[in-house]
Amino acid sequence: MGWKGRRVVLTAVMGRVKGDGRGNDDTVFMEDEVKREEYVMNEQGKVFVGAYKQSRGRPWAFGQFDDVVLPVAVYLLEISRIADPERGNPVKVVNSSDESGVLSGRWDGEYSDGVAPYKWSGSVRILEEYVKSGYQPVKYGQCWVFSALVTTVCRALGIPCRSVTNFVSAHDTNSSLTIDKFFDKQGEEIEGGPDGENYDSIWNFHVWNDVWMVRNDLPPGYGGWQAIDSTPQEESDHKMQCGPVSLVAIRRGDIGLSYDAPFVFAEVNADVMHWGEDKDSEWGWTRLKMNKYHVGRAILTKGPGKDDDAGEGDQEDVVNEYKNKEGTTSERLAIHNAIRGSSRAMQYYNFKKDVKEDVTFDLIEIEKIIVGRPFQVKVVVRNDSDQPRKVHAFLNSRSLYYTGVSVSHIKKAEGTFVLKPKASQDVAMTVQYSEYWKKLVEHCMMKIYAICRVEETGQTWTDEDDFTVEKPRLEIKIQKEKEVRVRKMCEATFSFTNPLDVPLTDCQLSVDGAGLMRPRAITVKNDIAPQAKFTHTMRFLPRVHGQRKVIATFNAKELFDVSGSKTLTVLKRE
Structure with a gap:
């Protein structure tokens, strides 16, 4: 089916029966042609994952024009029980029932009865498995896989859609608009907070979607990009769903507008x-520390019309569409505007002023760690007072899931030293490759904590840093690249060098490419020796001409999610 034929079907599905799709009757029409080509027509792209300072675009084959996609999209509309007249309302379409999902989510690393989330390289294979299983949820996905699948379905329905990744993403459980940690008088964290209902958390990254639409249900000016989350973390209207919520509303702090604005605003x-017990406080707690600029560090998506197989030159930071620049008057005004809309937030922001501190601490951020190499945790301590200061220091490193859940302790160090007036000293801990590599899980993320206390003043300082261990990139080469044609057999070679000092076992290669081949999972028979080069060649028969992309991911027991992509131009059939 060509695009003109597909457009007729999409119009019927969405209930848009008037006009040519370019008038005021089209509530999801995007006027900018470059953006329309990217957010509706582009069959491949990236989903950004990793840590804030070390983000990477994971290639993904959306494949929204594959034969399996539109029937599944229509089926999902049917089981969502959206009435036919309401299918022309994009708010109803993207905010449907949470039952009978396509993917089951899992975050504990146990995927033996399904496919690990990091082994997927495109949406078509997932949707094929969904149909083959009798429309039972496919195992397994996580937020970035859910988001990629939503991108496929929305684009298939003609709704402009982009996958967006919020780095350092807050999960506010009690509508305080803050991420709160409570400590008793002994300095121990109180799980659940004082009321037992506070389980706030911070994810290293969280991926959702923006969809483009008119919001006739809101006051004028709130149309355009709307956030929806296919991995909702709280119930909304008695369903596990989130959005659509206007990005304009989020930026302004208008959290009283539909849907789920307070939650997305807090994200x-x-x-x-950080709060400490205080019997003299009106509600029993005094604020110890506040970090205004830790959450929402970057919000990345693939930029329209950009494409970079070798790096991250195609990323676009849309954080300014979600909030004003950190530290500006307008940014703080949006916060205070939101606070006025939440009685819990007003209570949490009513705090005592901070105590003056005379020792400064600086946790040196880790810029880059290559898998197989050591890294160092370092804090620079400076005594700004005219008196000696005795400092107790504690450093700790742990592996963790991208949701912020701790997995394994890696290494810790502690010590006490005296700083002379106006003097400074480094506190450091070196972690060897042999100490951390067996404890890494998917995304290879680690967190380091630093806690220091000044004995004479009682000053306490804490800080933390998240980072990922960088893996090699999967290289893809196409034989006779300039001669690739429709229905003419060609070859692709995939390769990378094993950076570890142990062999790679249980190896598998997942390959996808909309218009080039059916998605496939290839079992690699031989182990990859330490420091050896992996090479695999496969043949495929291109089906569609034009610019296409091969997307692949290598996974082994010892090293996983080594991904790469290659763009090529397929000529018409001779």
């Missing part, structure tokens, strides 16, 4: 607060 704006 990108929440201030991180």
